[in-house]
Amino acid sequence: MTQSGSPISASDVAKVARLARLDIDDAQVAHFTEQLAKVMGHFSDIDALDLDGVGPMTQPYPLINIMREDVELPCLDTDEVLAAAPASDERRFRVPPIIGLDD
Amino acid sequence: MSDSPLSSIVATEDQMLEGGWELIVGLEVHVELATRTKLFSGSPNRFGDEPNVNIDPVTLGLPGALPMLNRQAVELAMRIGVALNCTIQPCIFHRKNYFYPDMPKAYQISQYDIPLNIDGFLELPSGTTIGVERAHLEEDTGKSTHVGGATGRIHGSDYSLIDFNRAGVPLVEIVSRPDIRTSEHAREYVSELRAILEVIGASDAKMEEGSMRVDANVSVHKPGTPFGTRCEIKNVNSIRALGRAIDYEARRQIDVLDTGGVIRQETRHWDDAEGRTHTLRVKEDADDYRYFPEPDLVPVAPDDAWVQAVRDNLPMLPAARRSALSALTGYDTRSEAIIVVVERAQHDYVQAVADAGGDAVRALIYVQQAFADAGPTPAVPAKDLAALTILERDGKLSATQAKTVLSELVENGGGDAAAIAAAKGFEAMDNSAVEAMVDEAIAADPDAWAKYCAGEEKAAGAIVGRVMKASKGKADGKVVSAIMQSRRGS
């Protein structure tokens, strides 16, 4: 996958940690890189398989057209839900300023 | 969404921008579907409720919640597909992964490479055909309110508050091909699309309330060269704003390019008050949505019977309505009167006036001129309007008189046109009286008459005005013109 021969680099790990919103420091990056490289080293076994013409299997049981009717169901209690929230205000969920995010 | 293949549509000479630039626009239109409940759960799909009342485990993305697809949302999406001449195909849902506080699960359930509707088109009233790449189902987000700071905008706010009532509301995203070459066509496209969505009952399609949201991908290039880098314009909240935003953005890009600059691929925000766009964010590699098939939902494959039923039950679309009105009146389908009347869904009313024995052309014009706020079913009974058209057609009322009666009918919600005319003392003048008045007017203003006779048509106005004044508006303008022409000998 990568030129170095290692299946995952420290910069890959730092990038996926950012994508996954996991703050990890440099020492952790190194630690996780070593562990993930070892695990992913095992994954090269499937490179030997001939997968041409094999369709992907995304679900184990072949169901189709499972739909519900457009009928209202009871809603949750707003107070109960907001009581479980880390922060709320004016019957809404409260979050710190939204910066550093898309849009 | 994905890059579209190059469009084969080329701007005509008069559509080109100055400096030899060609405008390329593709539109992404999100519409909220008019279902009772949400796309994947049984909470009401309702606008304007108290915050966070239309919530359930699925809407909030609580641990353990699972989506259940709303059949009616699929049905409405199929109607849109059929109305836009799309191929309806077996489809699956994907997860689009990104973090944002109004997106409860941190992924949006959407459709990716195998959407429900593909490869359609929309024919604009003016005759141009715009390709529709796809129309797919997805869920809406919640709504953020930014508190504190000076502007109430996201930047500089102290904190934000999230209401999830809108989260999970079914959306169809309709993606046009980059076939649009003028801002006028963009406006026309959205206007026609809105009319279609209303007619088929898929959405109330109100841009002001956000149930229809339009993003424009705008670029410019010189014909014969590859398309330019595009910018995505967001926050366009009316059809008028759409035209202004595209025109502004095209101008901006041309100015950048003309001065040797380069266009960055970015998302730009339209500020309607300032009349300009500004950078919202630069598109980067960081946009990695990690799409993968949604394992909690199974494929949807509408069978032929279902597709056929949707097709069979589709009401007459605006284009067909325009054709019908054209056949009825002899007017061109692209005439303003027909476009306006169909936009207002008043075509059935015009037909009803004609069916009641009225004059179809006059009915069309009356409706266009006097029924702007009357809605699809005006209060004036069709037979009352029919009677008025006949009075005018038969010369019993002049155009001016007819207009006065029409105002009365509209004001009163109907009435006997003949009685109203009589009450106002309107009676048709016989032609000999009018001839006498024309002669008097010629005598009173020989200069104007001389100019008219010399071919200066504008000079007729003075003569006609005198006749009208003398007849207190009862003379028929057309009759006056005919007498003047015969006197002039032309």
Place this chain on the structure above:
Amino acid sequence: MSAIPSTASEIAAAVTAKRITARAVIDDYLSRIDARESEIHAFNLVMAQDARAQADAIDADIAAGRPVGPLAGVPIAIKDNMCTHGVETTCSSKILEGWKPPYDATVITRLRTAGAVIIGKTNMDEFAMGSSTENSAFGSTRNPCDISRVPGGSSGGSAAAVAAGFSPVSLGSDTGGSIRQPAALCGVVGVKPTYGVVSRYGLVAYASSLDQIGPFATTVADAALLTEVIGGHDPMDSTSIPLASPSLLPSVSQGVAGMRIGRVTDLPAGAEPEVAARLDQAFAALEAAGATIVDITLPSLSYALTAYYLIAPAEASSNLARFDGVRFGLRVNAADTNSMYGATRAAGFGDEVKRRIMLGTYALSAGYYDAYYGKALKVRRLIAQDFERAYEQVDAILTPTSPVVAFKFGDKVDDPMSMYLCDIYTIPTNLAGHPAMSVPFGTGAHGLPVGIQVLAPALGEQAMFRVGGALEVAAGGAQ
């Protein structure tokens, strides 16, 4: 009043016949928990007060002559990843500590309707990621057979609760072996039904296309009874198979005469010799009971581990994104929302969860999807096709459940790959979506329990329980 019976079916019969009260049953089990829970740590939460109230309500129903369900008065422990309305549900994670769901999982509703008494929420590997229950944020569970050893995982608390006699039955969830492997290590019966037989609604997802809820029990019959109660179509789960719950109890005692049982000749190596010997004994016992043993091959099986450790983390990376500190659970405050996300998730998730989230994020990310996730989905298809071919020749397949008996704490926890290899025999069924169960079958090294795994085709629960029932009988004779 008679002594408290030890199986669910006996308890329900005795309670329904008023030979014993549900209250007496629950008091007895709560006293057992009192006596030994500090040593075992099977539970994150013991719901003593609530359980007594539930039991009293059952007794009141019976006294009033109202009908009660097939699990009347049966105590049951629930893995802490199934939502219980108003009762803390943590997935053994700091990020959900203290969270009280505002709704019940479908299995909880069905258990309550059947008259079961929920006695507590059991410890697990955080978000069901692990094979030893050492990944719990709230401390490990000890194996009741040998408290210096792990109970297996991820449903280690549910397995230990049944093995320790804290409840006659319990529920776990199985994504790659998380019911069967701890069942084997603790010496109890564990069942993973066909994907789609038991509703996942209210089960906190680890890997949506692999997760399935199932029972632990001391007997195969109890496991069948529990599967009957929790199984069957649920309109709240799109992947729930639209069929009524299968009738399974009759199969348990039906015997295996005439059945064809598959022996996998190319099974990935690695089983301890004592485990391999027990498997040979199991085949011999089934043959003696009238079954035919048929050699089969499953050539793609050795690739299952790779497919699993790409697919499951990929789905998990998305499923666990909702733990963002906005609507529920832990929040670590920060100056802006994006910083809050990173800080909250860093503080709230343990290392194994972080590893799998990062692995899954990587497998799905731009440029790597085809090489990893896309390829894994194709391998998954190959494995399913292997099974399809095999089931043309056999009615069920026998393998070891775990290559090893219960291991010591700390043995594998720092070496993810060695831990992942614990699931080498259980993972393939999850990929295929088929049912499988682990039945205790004698002991291995150090006198520790060995489990034999019975595999069957999709919706082949009846065949599976026939074989399971026969193995149980044979195991009893063998010991």
